[in-house]
Amino acid sequence: MEKGQWAAKFKINAYAWLLLLPSLIFLILFTFYPVIKTLIFSFYQADLSTPEPLFNGIDNYRRMLGDEVFWKVLKNNLWITLGTVPTSMALALMMALYANKLLRVKSLIRTAFFYPTVIPMIAIANIWLFIYTPEYGALSHFLHWFGLEHLNWLGNQELVTWAMIIMIIWKEAGYFMIFYLAGLQNISQELYESASLDGAKSWTVFSRITFPLLMPTTLFVMVIAVTNSFKLVDHLVIMTQGGPDNASNLLLYYIYQTAFSFWDQGMASALTVVMVLILVVIAAFQFLFLDKKIHYN
Amino acid sequence: MRFLKSVLVIILSMVLLAGCSAAKPAANVQNNEGKAEEKVELTFYYPVAVGGPLTKTIDGMAAEFMKENPNIAVKPVYTGSYADTTTKVQAGVQGKNPPDIAIVQSTELYSLLDMDAILPLDDLIAQDGGDEFIKDFYPGFLENSQVDGKTYSIPFQRSTIVLYYNKDAFKEVGLDPAKPPKNWDELVDYAKKLNKDGRTGVEIPTTGFAYWLFQAFALENGKNLMSADGKEVYFDTPENVEALQLWIDLAKRDKVMPEGVIDWATVPSNFIAGKTAMMYHTTGNLTNVKTNAKFDFGVAYLPAKKNFGSPTGGGNFYLFKGIDEKKQKAAWKFIKFMTEPERTAQWSIDTGYVAARKSAYETEKMKNYISEFPAAAVARDQLEFAKAELSTHNNGRVTKALSDALQAAITGQTAPAEALKKAQQEAEKALATFNK
Numbered sequence: 125m126e127k128g129q130w131a132a133k134f135k136i137n138a139y140a141w142l143l144l145l146p147s148l149i150f151l152i153l154f155t156f157y158p159v160i161k162t163l164i165f166s167f168y169q170a171d172l173s174t175p176e177p178l179f180n181g182i183d184n185y186r187r188m189l190g191d192e193v194f195w196k197v198l199k200n201n202l203w204i205t206l207g208t209v210p211t212s213m214a215l216a217l218m219m220a221l222y223a224n225k226l227l228r229v230k231s232l233i234r235t236a237f238f239y240p241t242v243i244p245m246i247a248i249a250n251i252w253l254f255i256y257t258p259e260y261g262a263l264s265h266f267l268h269w270f271g272l273e274h275l276n277w278l279g280n281q282e283l284v285t286w287a288m289i290i291m292i293i294w295k296e297a298g299y300f301m302i303f304y305l306a307g308l309q310n311i312s313q314e315l316y317e318s319a320s321l322d323g324a325k326s327w328t329v330f331s332r333i334t335f336p337l338l339m340p341t342t343l344f345v346m347v348i349a350v351t352n353s354f355k356l357v358d359h360l361v362i363m364t365q366g367g368p369d370n371a372s373n374l375l376l377y378y379i380y381q382t383a384f385s386f387w388d389q390g391m392a393s394a395l396t397v398v399m400v401l402i403l404v405v406i407a408a409f410q411f412l413f414l415d416k417k418i419h420y421n
Numbered sequence: 422m423r424f425l426k427s428v429l430v431i432i433l434s435m436v437l438l439a440g441c442s443a444a445k446p447a448a449n450v451q452n453n454e455g456k457a458e459e460k461v462e463l464t465f466y467y468p469v470a471v472g473g474p475l476t477k478t479i480d481g482m483a484a485e486f487m488k489e490n491p492n493i494a495v496k497p498v499y500t501g502s503y504a505d506t507t508t509k510v511q512a513g514v515q516g517k518n519p520p521d522i523a524i525v526q527s528t529e530l531y532s533l534l535d536m537d538a539i540l541p542l543d544d545l546i547a548q549d550g551g552d553e554f555i556k557d558f559y560p561g562f563l564e565n566s567q568v569d570g571k572t573y574s575i576p577f578q579r580s581t582i583v584l585y586y587n588k589d590a591f592k593e594v595g596l597d598p599a600k601p602p603k604n605w606d607e608l609v610d611y612a613k614k615l616n617k618d619g620r621t622g623v624e625i626p627t628t629g630f631a632y633w634l635f636q637a638f639a640l641e642n643g644k645n646l647m648s649a650d651g652k653e654v655y656f657d658t659p660e661n662v663e664a665l666q667l668w669i670d671l672a673k674r675d676k677v678m679p680e681g682v683i684d685w686a687t688v689p690s691n692f693i694a695g696k697t698a699m700m701y702h703t704t705g706n707l708t709n710v711k712t713n714a715k716f717d718f719g720v721a722y723l724p725a726k727k728n729f730g731s732p733t734g735g736g737n738f739y740l741f742k743g744i745d746e747k748k749q750k751a752a753w754k755f756i757k758f759m760t761e762p763e764r765t766a767q768w769s770i771d772t773g774y775v776a777a778r779k780s781a782y783e784t785e786k787m788k789n790y791i792s793e794f795p796a797a798a799v800a801r802d803q804l805e806f807a808k809a810e811l812s813t814h815n816n817g818r819v820t821k822a823l824s825d826a827l828q829a830a831i832t833g834q835t836a837p838a839e840a841l842k843k844a845q846q847e848a849e850k851a852l853a854t855f856n857k
Contacts, residue, residue: 172535172815173854193825257687258679259696279628279681281832367628368682368828384508385817387532 159400166394172387184394194395196370197378200285204374205353207289208296213345215297217338220304221330234305241299249362252291253278256363278364281371288372291359296352300345307341308334347410351403375399461751462494466523468506468736469499470578470705478771486758493751503736510741514538519741522752524577527565527737528812528820531651534573535814540740541571545753554757557778559801561733564809568650574737575756576777578768580703581731581800581807582637584724585710588717590615590698601721602699605641605667608724612677615698622677623699624692625668626685627831631824633732634701636811637723638664640730646823651813652855656823657838657845664726665830665837672831682828692718703734704800707773711794720796722803729806735774766790775800813848814855822847 166184170177188194219237226233240248255262256277264274277287311334319329357376360366366373366381373381379399383392465483469475476499483495500506503526513519514536525533533539546555555563555572562576588598594614602608612622625634632646639646642660647653655661671678692700693713701723710718722729738756740749758764762780766787769776781787782801791798813819826844829835835843 172532175535175537257684259691260694274679276679276681276683279679279683279832281834365629367824368832369825369834371832381817381821384512385504385821386815387511387536387817 162393162396162400165390166397168390168393170389170393171391177390180390184390187391188394188398193370193373193378197366197373197375200371200373201354201375203285204289204292204356205350207285208292208353209346209349211289212293212297213300213342213349215293216300216345217304219297219301220308221334223301224305224308234301237301238298240295240297241302243295245295245356245358246362248291248295249359252287252359253363256287278372279368281368284364284368284372288359292353292356296349300349303341303345303348304338307338311337343410347407350406350410354399354403354406375402460492460494461748463496463522463748463752463755464520465495465497465755466500466506466510466520466525467497468501468503468524470503470736475772478768482759482764486755489758490751490754493754495755511536511538514741517743519743521741521744521748522755523739523741524736525574525739527562527574527576527579527733527735528810528816530565530568530573530812531814532816533739534568538741539573540742540749541573542575542740542753543571545740545749546572549753550757557780559775559777559779559804559807561804561807561809562777564649565733565812566737574739575760576737577735577760578705578772578774579733579735579737579777580705580774581733581803582634582701582723583704583707583731583800583803584699584701584721585692586699586719586721587615587692587695588719590620590695590716598717598719601719602724603722604725608699609667609671609675609677612671612699613675616675616677620695621679621691621697622675623671623701624678624683624688624697625671625701626688627668627682627827628685630685630734631682631827632811632820633734635661635664635668635823635827636732637701637730638667638726640732640806640808641723641726641728643727645732645808646811647813649809651816652852654813654819654823654845654848654852656826656848657841661841662838665827665841668827669830669837673833682831704775705735705773707797707800708771709773711773711796718796720799722799722806729803731803731807732810733804733807734810769797773797775804813852815851818851819848822851 165177167179167181168177169180169183223230223234223237243251258264258274258276258279261277263277267273267275275283277283315333315337316329319333324332354374355376356374357380360372360374360377364372366377370378375395376399379392379395382388382395386392467479479499480497483497486495487493498520500509500523506523507525507529510520510523510525511532514533519538558576561581562579563572566572566574566576584601586601591598596611596614602611608623614622616622627634636646639661642664644655644658644660646655646661648655668678672680688697688700689702689706689709691697692702693710693715695716704720707720723731738759740752740756744752760778762776762778762784763786765776765778765781766784768774769781770786770790776782776787782791782798811820811823822844826835826840829843830837830840
């Protein structure tokens, strides 16, 4: 009897493991193995002056802390996150509320809001490169009508950050809107009906019903938005190569430069470890701490 | 039933994985077969860095070579921009799977040497070609190929910086279109005259190749930016500070150049559209400007300070380590074929690149072209004053240190002297391990 039970249990477990096996193999091969390899490599000096990698302890990390460019790209990443996440989320929520309320041309409006997300980042970068080009770019023409001067959007250290933030918000807001739209569908109509019976104002409805009940969606979108903001890189290749003087450079692109332009594999590995740690901390913080404060229905 | 299905999925994914890892040996088998038939196969990576349908031209040249040499199969692989090609080649080197031949920027010499990736070509030159062959190349180009008395690459698509100017605009403001600015003072003076609403006096691009453009000004003010062995740089000299101050004055004081960093790729478009009266750009754009400009334009030496000067630029042929003697000989044959005077001349006419060999300019083809279009000879004549492009050990870090500093000064974040001093310090740090 007992033996039979064990066999049944084994059968269920084995079945589960077998089902997991394909994704497990790929995870190990393409995620865990490279992460571990990168971690090990980050303790080696492996650049153009070392034909064979040399163990050098935490030297890469020490050099990183003294590297001005590292702090600059980290600061840029922070500004991009602060500049894009709250705005694009607020915009996404507004667009979702608007698109949800519409009776006619609903799908047209939704498509209009959503299409920037469908375009590949490389194409978006090319479009915005044209918009930002001084003299004959679209924005330059537009400003010229109002008698404003040409601005060299991508050639100025302060303007370039704003230029990037605006472009990213444009791209991301539509994507987040889809999640909010789905969230709105899940809120029971009865709540709105009873609220209107009580004569609640629309702001009260929003702040007491819609917004709190959308909290799980908001959390989810926030995790995606923050991690996305650290994963941006494609546009830099097209638009600025991180310039002028690293004003638009981001951590991920700096890792690329270190690995494939400086050929400093050890330092690139150390930077990658920092990147992975930042993402893990963000995800952990959001799931462990913010999760508890959210009202689930 | 479901169980069976999942097993099937697992087996399928295993097969897929096995397929991935099996791809390489399969390629080797092909190679071995090739050897059995006495046929040599060569992989050849090349970039395209200027406008025009150049992949077709290169593929055509390779096909022609294979017709002449039926026992050699050359496989040309287009590998994107210079930077992309370098990345692919060096990734191949590190993955122990390099191409046989590649056109890579001449400035990658030290990086490729430090990776122990390339073959010295002296034996091959001695066996086939000799002094007669190698001395035919312009010395300004060969400087980036040679170190410690050895030659590691053969110049192919090479360029220098020249001044393009709009002759119609010159006439409009009363300047003689036959007399482009000869020195820095005239440059400032002419730019002031040419500048008006909707048209800037001059544009010097400062994005991707800022260090290269700056090098021209350093050379004109007397000295190159690095030592011949690629272990020292001279960024923070008073002469260089003066040169950088000139850039800043053109934009901020005289307002004859746009402020901020100017994009490399849009400068030729601005020139063609008449939005700037003069531009500093590579000769590689000559054919592009010639085809598209609707006005009469001239090409001139870069304005001098103490002397004329420009860095050379562009890509060379390299041979990679780890290929056997038979392949080396075949590859050398291909390189010699590609750099034959007639072919070099045609390549120069098609692109605007400077033909790398003197004898190319002796061909009928080239003589006719130059008599029709004298501007094509300017870059060659300027070669007399041209010096090696900035190239050092740890090249990526060193050039980025300089380009970043230049951009910091141009955008007004740092004073020129301070910016160049910082670049010097960073470069020295990057070079420290090579000076032990």
